[in-house]
Amino acid sequence: MQVRRRRDRLRPLEAMATLALMVGGAALPARAQGLDPAVAEPLRRMSATLAAAPSLTVRLTQLREVPAAPDSDQMVSLGATIAVGLKRDSGVAALVGGDRGSYRLWYDGSTATLLSLTANAYARAALPGDVEGFLDRLELRLGVQVPVRDLLASDSFAALTEPGTTGARIGRTLVNGAPCDHFMLRNLEVDWQIWIAASGQPLPCRLVAIDRKAPGAPRTVLEFQSWNLKAKLDVADFTFVPPPGATELSWRERGLAPSQPSQAPGARP
Amino acid sequence: MTRPPLRRHSTRLLAGLAVIAPMLVGGEAQAQVRKPEERPARTATAPRHSAPPRTAKHSAQVGNQGGNRVNGNVNIGNDITVAAPRRGGAVVVPVYPGYASGPSVGAVVATGVIAGATAGLVSGAMQQSNTMTGVQGATAPPGTTLEVGMRLATLPNGCTTQRVGQTTYYRCGSAWLQAFMEGSQVVYLVIPTP
Numbered sequence: 001m002q003v004r005r006r007r008d009r010l011r012p013l014e015a016m017a018t019l020a021l022m023v024g025g026a027a028l029p030a031r032a033q034g035l036d037p038a039v040a041e042p043l044r045r046m047s048a049t050l051a052a053a054p055s056l057t058v059r060l061t062q063l064r065e066v067p068a069a070p071d072s073d074q075m076v077s078l079g080a081t082i083a084v085g086l087k088r089d090s091g092v093a094a095l096v097g098g099d100r101g102s103y104r105l106w107y108d109g110s111t112a113t114l115l116s117l118t119a120n121a122y123a124r125a126a127l128p129g130d131v132e133g134f135l136d137r138l139e140l141r142l143g144v145q146v147p148v149r150d151l152l153a154s155d156s157f158a159a160l161t162e163p164g165t166t167g168a169r170i171g172r173t174l175v176n177g178a179p180c181d182h183f184m185l186r187n188l189e190v191d192w193q194i195w196i197a198a199s200g201q202p203l204p205c206r207l208v209a210i211d212r213k214a215p216g217a218p219r220t221v222l223e224f225q226s227w228n229l230k231a232k233l234d235v236a237d238f239t240f241v242p243p244p245g246a247t248e249l250s251w252r253e254r255g256l257a258p259s260q261p262s263q264a265p266g267a268r269p
Numbered sequence: 270m271t272r273p274p275l276r277r278h279s280t281r282l283l284a285g286l287a288v289i290a291p292m293l294v295g296g297e298a299q300a301q302v303r304k305p306e307e308r309p310a311r312t313a314t315a316p317r318h319s320a321p322p323r324t325a326k327h328s329a330q331v332g333n334q335g336g337n338r339v340n341g342n343v344n345i346g347n348d349i350t351v352a353a354p355r356r357g358g359a360v361v362v363p364v365y366p367g368y369a370s371g372p373s374v375g376a377v378v379a380t381g382v383i384a385g386a387t388a389g390l391v392s393g394a395m396q397q398s399n400t401m402t403g404v405q406g407a408t409a410p411p412g413t414t415l416e417v418g419m420r421l422a423t424l425p426n427g428c429t430t431q432r433v434g435q436t437t438y439y440r441c442g443s444a445w446l447q448a449f450m451e452g453s454q455v456v457y458l459v460i461p462t463p
Binding site: 059078079080081082083095096097098099100101102103105114116117118119121122123142143144145247249250251252 | 361362363364365367368437448449450451452453454455456
């Protein structure tokens with residue numbers, strides 16, 4: 001869930017918040033001032049639980065409410081079902097079926113491949129770096145969002161509670177029949193809520209985010225259906241093999257003209 | 270560890286959408302927030318959270334294998350490919366028809382559903398996506414003149430493919446189009462004659 005803003009957008013706002021704190025008139029308490037322990041501690045336990053898993057899989061549904069048109073105040077809800085697998089020393093794989101398209105994604109530690117299932121076309125891009133930061137790089141360079149980005153970070157607490165975050169515990173409720181604790185949080189741009197399992201491992205049950213600053217204040221609801229923190233994943237799960245008849249396309253990076261696709265072994269245009 | 274071979278089944282789905290993709294096969298669920306339905310890994314039952322039943326407006330065609338685009342229609346593959354289960358069940362995700370691909374939603378798409386959909390998922394990230402992609406996904410109405418620089422989510426009817434060197438282009442009347450991946454979507458860009 002992208003409750004975290006991009007670093008390149010953070011800086012001016014962070015600077016303002018920091019300045020406000022320095023002059024003693026801060027209306028927006030920064031994380032340095034301390035998030036309410038009633039919120040911070042459950043988030044930290046959740047983060048530690050996720051980080052302790054060398055590999056994991058998660059399946060979730062997503063509902064996004066967005067403006068029907070750029071200048072419209074009518075909202076449209078778009079659905080998706082998502083599964084993500086992560087092995088911290090190997091790679092990432094994701095399956096996404098949604099109203100905005102269905103695709104599969106592989107990352108083997110150096111190369112990302114995305115296969116559009118409806119077009120039977122794929123594109124590849126070199127994205128070297130650590131596995132846990134892959135989803136960040138994928139989003140920043142290629143514009144592909146996997147909504148569990150922050151939760152799969154090496155320190156999801158830090159990823160979620162950026163400076164300026166405030167929060168409170170609302171109470172305990174049931175999410176899909178399971179007891180979960182409900183928290184509301186706010187940072188400089190996003191109001192978000194998280195429900196964390198109150199029994200068993202402290203894992204996310206649900207996550208809701210509203211981007212107050214974006215036109216129409218889009219709202220995203222993630223319902224986590226299952227977590228598996230002992231997933232048996234291996235290299236083959238992160239290795240792309242072109243399906244029969246698939247076409248390789250150039251992957252347009254942000255702000256760059258597309259380059260010609262590389263020759264994919266086994267690909268048949 | 271060697272990954273088990275994939276097995277293909279040709280069972281037709283009753284619910285109208287296919288279950289794809291196998292993988293992410295793991296051990297027993299350790300921390301399920303909600304206990305999932307017991308479902309054999311190789312049944313032809315659509316998952317609970319598949320898209321709503323199709324109506325006549327939907328363009329997805331069930332019954333064809335694969336995932337090929339044919340003049341704006343999307344054939345949602347109804348073959349189920351599942352990995353042989355290891356210790357646990359495969360994680361499956363349904364293929365949705367996709368609003369960007371259906372001519373039935375062309376009017377809405379053209380007026381901005383797709384553009385709006387890319388705006389502001391949560392926080393700043395999607396605004397960047399919107400900036401990058403701009404207005405995307407329009408299906409050209411019949412009779413539209415395809416001008417260089419236009420970007421379409423689907424090919425107009427009647428286009429043919431043509432190879433030039435290593436690249437595949439689409440000829441739509443006198444216009445040349447080339448497919449690219451933008452974000453997670455295929456976009457057809459009207460280009461000058463290569």
